[in-house]
Amino acid sequence: MAENNKPLIATGQGYLLPDSEIWIDPLEPVRTAVISHAHGDHAVPGHAKVYCTKNTARLLRARFRQFAGLVITPEYNETFEVDGVPFMFIPAGHMLGSAQVIWDRNGKRHNYTGDFKRQQDPTCEAFQVIKSDVLITETTFAQKGKEHPPAGESILVLGNNKNINYVIGAYSLGKAQRLTHLINQLLPEMKVMVHPKISRYHKIYEESGFSLGEWSVYHRQIFKKATGCVYIIPPSVLQSYMPGTNFLRGMASGWDRLQAGMDIVLPISDHADWNELLLTIAESEAKEVYTIHGESEAIIEHYKNSPIKISEL
Ligand SMILES: [Zn+2]
Structure with a gap:
């Protein structure tokens, strides 16, 4: 797929919506940032304007003394406009305040999952399924058959x-x-x-x-x-x-x-495992899927002969 057809431009310093100044999870200060969750590999201080959930804002205020100029905190499932583009946050189940970032553009619904998990976790807002045309999913644990036990x-x-x-x-x-x-x-x-x-x-x-x-x-x-x-x-x-x-x-x-080297094994993860990734792709009904984070070879191979077009972002 041509670079200019991609729904987001991956810069290594975050993700930019093409032909806009809207960044998702930028890792250096920008004018307008949409932040999925409060982990350090997704959120940094110094933006002029930030959109994030209320609980993400609470955590970022604790992490950084002055984390942004203006902070706007829409509720989950509430539409908000960023420079004319309608956005929405949906719970990602990854940690307190974590969100999947949804936006509608060019007649298509997009979902940037951020980090997510579907295992039960009563310490955060539960993962929510949403249909989209374009899914940009994390693939941290996309090794075929990789399973996180309950x-x-x-x-x-x-x-x-x-x-x-x-x-x-x-x-x-x-x-x-x-x-x-x-x-x-x-x-x-x-x-x-x-x-x-x-x-x-x-x-x-x-x-x-x-x-x-x-x-x-x-x-x-x-x-x-x-x-x-x-x-x-x-x-x-x-x-x-x-x-x-x-x-x-x-x-x-x-x-x-x-x-390795530990006295006990504690394989507890806050990311989706292989089956959770496949389930999320299926339930999204997206026919256009992009992967971010981790290794994508196995999952791209998995959809080789399917109607789903999948590639690395
Ligand atoms: Zn995270």
Whole structure:
């Protein structure tokens, strides 16, 4: 497909709607930014005008002291105009506030999924299916057959040894809150402690109406003396925890390579797996599909003899 027929121009610094100044998830300051969610590889500070969901704005205000000039926060499923183009946010199920970005242009409905997942996660707004003509989907885990087991099953590994503590690496935003909720729900006898860098996001989740259950900020003395504690820390801090006598180490991630060297395996991901990607493409009914993030070879091969035209953006 010719470059100028693509619905978005991928620049390496975000995505630009052709013949406009509208950017989606720009990674350097622009005049007008539409932001899908608050993760650092999608949101940066310094834009003149930002459109994002209310909860994404809350998180970005916590991350950045002055994150944008004007911040406009439409409700999910509410149409809003950006430079004359009608847009809409639909829940993406990836983390608090995350959105699929929908817009109508040239007689076609477009859906930029952003990061998304379809597994159950009561700590964020649930993924919503929407039909579109053009689907731009993330393909972070588009390896044929790649499956994320249900998080509710994976978390039970922490209950196998009650006479020890756990130190678990997890992204501070999204994953750490999901883990806290899962442990409270399924292993309520365990005590969740979180790193101070994570606790501020826990508070925003709770202020936004998403209860996480019992948790406290890490307390060294309690952790040293007790058993049955789970200490959740940012992945970068996990490296400083060498194997210890009173704790086992784990990393909550869908990436197999990040499980290497850990004492327990915790394959919990906030992205769609292979089947979720195929289901989303099917339910969108889009005949024009573009992939972003990750490896696209397997999924492009999968649709080789189908009416769906699929290519990398
Ligand atoms: Zn993300």
